[in-house]
Amino acid sequence: MPVDRLKPSRVLNIERFSDFSEFRANEVLGLGTSTPLRPREFSLARAILPLQSGLFVLQRAFARRFEAEMGTDTGIGLVVPLTFHSITNGVEIDSSTIGVVRGKAPVVSIEHQPNTYLMLRFNSDMRHRGWADFNTGLASVRVQDDPMARLRAVFLEMFSLASACEDAREFETLNRPIQETVLAGLDAALVPAEARAPRPGSFERHRKLIARLDEVVELFGSQPLYSDDLAMALGVSVRTLQTATQVVHGVSLHHYLRLKRLWAVRVLLMAGGGGLTVKAAALANGFWHLGDFSIGYKRAFGEMPSETLARGRRSHYRS
Incomplete structure (x- = not known):
């Protein structure tokens, strides 16, 4: 834009x-x-x-x-x-x-x-x-080209959202989710690939760190997952977590946390609680770009989030 x-x-x-x-x-x-x-x-x-x-x-x-x-x-x-x-x-x-x-x-x-x-x-x-x-x-x-294109798209969507904002307090609640997406895009652009490469013999240490990360994620419960908060809770740098997720799972830290947040949204939608909307479930888990969220959700689970919610409501009413 x-x-x-x-x-x-x-x-x-x-x-x-x-x-x-x-x-x-x-x-x-x-x-x-x-x-x-x-x-x-x-x-x-x-x-x-x-x-x-x-x-x-x-x-x-x-x-x-x-x-x-x-x-x-x-x-x-x-x-x-x-x-x-x-x-x-x-x-x-x-x-x-x-x-x-x-x-x-x-x-x-x-x-x-x-x-x-x-x-x-x-x-x-x-x-x-x-x-x-x-x-x-x-x-x-x-x-x-790819990380640069994704980064530009995030920035333009962020400014477009800010331009359409009619409630400053509502936008303030999106500050951290927006910043997390921006930071993830800049991580992909600015952290050299060699910096994510493991040192010889470090796989077991990284595996243990990821196991601890999964435990912390469970403790966070329904709170949105932000890389800085998780790194602080584990007493390591975000850079160390980036390396660990890349070594153990072959994906970036942002991708790993995004999948966990997508699953958290799916759990909410499958419960089909009265009054729940897809937008509310997405925002509660740190997704602010709803178009990008829907695309990622369908890619991960093979259906649109609205379909999951409808099925969850049917199950809720039958029970």
């Missing part, structure tokens, strides 16, 4: 500029100086979305020369492209590359075309998730 199609809401702020003299830089990743390459064609639009974990800005900029001390005093900053091309610090950057900045880094960028991208500032440095293992500076991470 282009920025121009988004509308302001209770949670989403929209800024648009058609005159460079009125333009204000956004401070999400530090202030910079922009010089338009084609002043008569100037136009900029941005959507600003604060979440519990940080600040997210979707922006369509103008052709420009950009100079900045880019970065953040705490946490980590990311630039995720939608359509993008620049020469940044003498290096060609395109739509397949995520920019990662820790601390502050000087940036000189020439953008010959209007670029659309996301600027993200997280409050955490995300080292516990295995992102971009360096101390300070700016790095470019090239991402495969």
Whole structure:
């Protein structure tokens, strides 16, 4: 969804500029100086979305020369492209590359075309998730097509949902489920495959960790499953859990937890309780993108969630 199609809401702020003299830089990743390459064609639009974990800005900029001390005093900053091309610090950057900045880094960028991208500032440095293992500076991470496409789809759905929001309190309840999906997408993009590879002789240790993970999941009961909470409960990093699920089950941590959450929804729907809806069951288990949830549910169980609920209600009434 282009920025121009988004509308302001209770949670989403929209800024648009058609005159460079009125333009204000956004401070999400530090202030910079922009010089338009084609002043008569100037136009900029941005959507600003604060979440519990940080600040997210979707922006369509103008052709420009950009100079900045880019970065953040705490946490980590990311630039995720939608359509993008620049020469940044003498290096060609395109739509397949995520920019990662820790601390502050000087940036000189020439953008010959209007670029659309996301600027993200997280409050955490995300080292516990295995992102971009360096101390300070700016790095470019090239991402495969599939994880990049999935990541973009998540962001666009998130901004679309925020744009349509009429109840800020309702959106606040979705903060953690949305953030978990975003984090999973960024894990897939930013954690190198070699970082998930096991060390020789570590399989038994990983197997025991997964056994403990399953026990903790049982203790969580009907609570939504979030990777940070589970890692904290087990006294390990999310990165360690990622490696363990990959080694033992051959799937990502997000996929493993998603299957467990899908099963939890199925149990609720099969019970067929009075007044229960598919949406309520999905939201209760951390699913906020209902279209994606329905597709995943049918792929896992061979039927739509509404079919499971209908059968559960029939069984409930017969009993």
